Amino acid sequence: MLTRKQLELLDFIKTRMDRDGVPPSFDEMKDALDLRSKSGIHRLITALEERGFIRRLAHRARALEILKLPEAMEKSGFSPKVIMGDKVDAPKTALPVDAVYALEIPVMGRIAAGVPIEAISYASHNVAVPGSMLSGNGQHYALEVKGDSMIEAGINDGDIVVIREQNTAENGEIVVALVEDSEATLKRFRRRGNMIALEAANPAYETRVFPDHMVKVQGRLVGLIRSY
Numbered sequence: 001m002l003t004r005k006q007l008e009l010l011d012f013i014k015t016r017m018d019r020d021g022v023p024p025s026f027d028e029m030k031d032a033l034d035l036r037s038k039s040g041i042h043r044l045i046t047a048l049e050e051r052g053f054i055r056r057l058a059h060r061a062r063a064l065e066i067l068k069l070p071e072a073m074e075k076s077g078f079s080p081k082v083i084m085g086d087k088v089d090a091p092k093t094a095l096p097v098d099a100v101y102a103l104e105i106p107v108m109g110r111i112a113a114g115v116p117i118e119a120i121s122y123a124s125h126n127v128a129v130p131g132s133m134l135s136g137n138g139q140h141y142a143l144e145v146k147g148d149s150m151i152e153a154g155i156n157d158g159d160i161v162v163i164r165e166q167n168t169a170e171n172g173e174i175v176v177a178l179v180e181d182s183e184a185t186l187k188r189f190r191r192r193g194n195m196i197a198l199e200a201a202n203p204a205y206e207t208r209v210f211p212d213h214m215v216k217v218q219g220r221l222v223g224l225i226r227s228y
Contacts, residue, residue: 002051002070004218005181008033009044010053014066023064036213040181047182103131103140111143111161111176112185113150113200129162133223139165140222143176143186150174150186153201155224161186162223167216174221180214189217 002010012032016024026038035041045064048054053070057063104126127142134140145159153174155161169175169189177198178184187198187208196215199207 002048002053003182003184004178005033005040006044006047006051007070009041010048010066010069013054013064014069017064017066035181043182103134104128105134105140105142105162107142107144107160109143110146112183113145113147113155113157113187127160127225129223129225133162134164141165141219142225145186149200149202149205150188151202153188155186155201156226158227160225160227161221162225163219164222165219167218169217169220176218176220178216178218179208179210181216184218186221 009029009032012029013023016022016028024032026041029041030038033041033044045054045056049056053066053068055065055067057065107125107127129140129142140162142160142162145155145157145161148157151157155174163176171190173189174186175189176184177187177189177196179198185198187200190197190199191212192209194212195209196212197207197209198215
């Protein structure tokens with residue numbers, strides 16, 4: 001499983017090696033991923049190496065070797081596809097109803113509703129959702145919930161949450177939050193001055209508070225799909 005930042009770094013390294021024949025420098029990686037320090041790049045490279053995607057070559061500067069790529073290596077942009085069903089004649093006694101349509105959106109992996117876990121940042125498959133569930137003109141994606149920390153908000157383990165991609169949130173909204181560019185979690189968002197509180201909806205879990213630069217909003221909850 002790769003986080004979005006890990007996938008972006010792997011893609012950047014591959015692009016530069018294909019173009020120049022050598023990997024980019026740590027400063028170039030930091031600037032490309034808009035990170036504050038090279039320590040974040042060190043953590044991302046270590047994570048990619050532990051997962052077997054790259055290998056660092058000893059005693060050589062800027063020496064990286066790509067060992068493999070994710071099967072579904074995709075960037076964040078996508079275009080939802082409209083699903084049109086076959087038209088059938090309604091029964092004569094049926095009341096008129098508004099037209100209903102569905103959209104396919106990508107399921108981008110699992111999101112923690114509990115202790116933060118890494119979220120897959122490339123689509124594993126698609127899921128059809130009612131068009132009325134999608135708010136505004138922004139992009140949307142889905143995540144499978146892992147854990148029970150949002151159970152009192154009606155979000156259970158195994159549910160599919162529909163997320164509108166955005167990088168801001170109002171207090172009280174349920175968001176996908178990326179903590180320190182490595183951990184993704186589904187929590188209620190609260191801003192307290194220059195701090196961000198990520199609140200659970202289960203008394204068994206404590207509220208986690210971070211400096212605002214350590215938390216990035218990745219999207220807002222707009223819908224939920226549950227299978228029985």
